[in-house]
Amino acid sequence: MLGVDDVVMAVQHTFTTSSKLGHMTGSSTYMKSSDEKKSIYTCLRNNATDPECTAVGGILESNFEKCCVKLFEPGETMKFSVREWASFADVTLDGRLKGQVEPGKDGKYPFHRLAGIKLSILMKYYGESTDDEILCVVEVQHTDGWTSFGSSMTYLDYNPLGSAEYYEGYQRGVRFSFYPQGSLTIFNYQMFFMQFLAGLVILGYVDTIVGFVATKLHPKRKTFAKAKTETLHYGQALAKFGINAALACTAFRQWDSHSTGGTPTITEDELVKVYTEKGCLPDATAKELAKAVMAAVDGKSGEIDCNDLVKLISTGLVSLESLPSAQQSQSSKVAPDDPPPPGDEPPTIA
Numbered sequence: 288m289l290g291v292d293d294v295v296m297a298v299q300h301t302f303t304t305s306s307k308l309g310h311m312t313g314s315s316t317y318m319k320s321s322d323e324k325k326s327i328y329t330c331l332r333n334n335a336t337d338p339e340c341t342a343v344g345g346i347l348e349s350n351f352e353k354c355c356v357k358l359f360e361p362g363e364t365m366k367f368s369v370r371e372w373a374s375f376a377d378v379t380l381d382g383r384l385k386g387q388v389e390p391g392k393d394g395k396y397p398f399h400r401l402a403g404i405k406l407s408i409l410m411k412y413y414g415e416s417t418d419d420e421i422l423c424v425v426e427v428q429h430t431d432g433w434t435s436f437g438s439s440m441t442y443l444d445y446n447p448l449g450s451a452e453y454y455e456g457y458q459r460g461v462r463f464s465f466y467p468q469g470s471l472t473i474f475n476y477q478m479f480f481m482q483f484l485a486g487l488v489i490l491g492y493v494d495t496i497v498g499f500v501a502t503k504l505h506p507k508r509k510t511f512a513k514a515k516t517e518t519l520h521y522g523q524a525l526a527k528f529g530i531n532a533a534l535a536c537t538a539f540r541q542w543d544s545h546s547t548g549g550t551p552t553i554t555e556d557e558l559v560k561v562y563t564e565k566g567c568l569p570d571a572t573a574k575e576l577a578k579a580v581m582a583a584v585d586g587k588s589g590e591i592d593c594n595d596l597v598k599l600i601s602t603g604l605v606s607l608e609s610l611p612s613a614q615q616s617q618s619s620k621v622a623p624d625d626p627p628p629p630g631d632e633p634p635t636i637a
Contacts, residue, residue, distance in 0.1 A: 292370040292380060299364055302412055308473050313421045318362040325421045326361035332426045334377055345413030345422055361420060369461055375427035376406055387431040403434025403459035412469035434462050528605040532597045539593045552590040555581050
């Protein structure tokens with residue numbers, strides 16, 4: 288009807304999230320934000336189609352003037368007449384429909400004031416749980432069609448036994464529909480860690496990251512950095528191992544004070560005496576170290592021989608098993624009638 292254009296509609300909007308977002312709520316009536324209740328900064332969008340105004344993640348504050356008809360501060364209510372709400376969708380009640388209905392006999396479509404109009408108000412919320420204010424971008428759209436609110440029957444003549452004469456009047460008008468949209472986010476540490484690890488594996492940066500942690504952040508970073516960059520000379524490493532083995536044998540003979548025949552061995556008590564001689568170490572510390580040495584040799588009962596002692600000082604790089612004599616011993620166990628297959632001959636060292 289005439290005059291409906293000046294009817295004012297005021298909008299105050301709110302949202303509530305699920306437990307995944309901590310049951311966060313927001314309202315355009317809040318003046319300030321708290322941890323769980325967020326105030327809303329509202330942008331009523333214009334019809335600009337620039338990328339800055341149609342971005343999926345919302346509108347940046349620097350583009351508000353370019354993309355927004357009006358900005359509403361937190362606590363400020365949106366108030367516009369029906370004429371203004373329709374204009375935001377680029378339509379007027381005195382304009383004609385452009386489709387969706389059959390044209391009249393004159394080939395023209397009806398006026399919106401006669402057919403009615405449906406205005407869709409999209410409320411697009413953007414922000415994070417840590418933001419002081421949540422942004423809401425309001426966009427108004429319209430849909431052509433007969434916007435009916437039902438019909439009323441007016442009878443001119445009613446005959447219970449026969450036919451009746453009546454008029455059926457359809458009520459049409461302006462319908463507002465609201466649709467919440469947008470994206471609100473919260474930082475998830477577990478998800479970030481899983482995605483970070485997956486990215487490292489895919490990109491092949493695991494070795495780089497481990498090397499950085501070992502040589503820059505670890506308490507023993509200086510040792511790891513030196514071991515990472517030191518050039519390996521196997522001959523020198525083997526020679527050092529031989530010297531250490533000679534020292535171990537010399538020490539073994541000095542420590543052994545009970546052997547009279549057979550394979551020389553040293554006992555746990557003899558090791559304790561070595562540690563405590565002339566008050567070098569306390570008794571408790573000496574016993575703990577002696578037990579650790581004995582426990583590191585499998586299959587022994589309180590005694591170790593010189594061969595066990597040399598094995599204890601072996602490293603992953605050189606050991607008794609890596610010596611040429613040990614490799615020759617392994618190859619001699621192959622039966623004469625079962626020669627090793629081609630390509631599996633034991634290596635020779637000049």
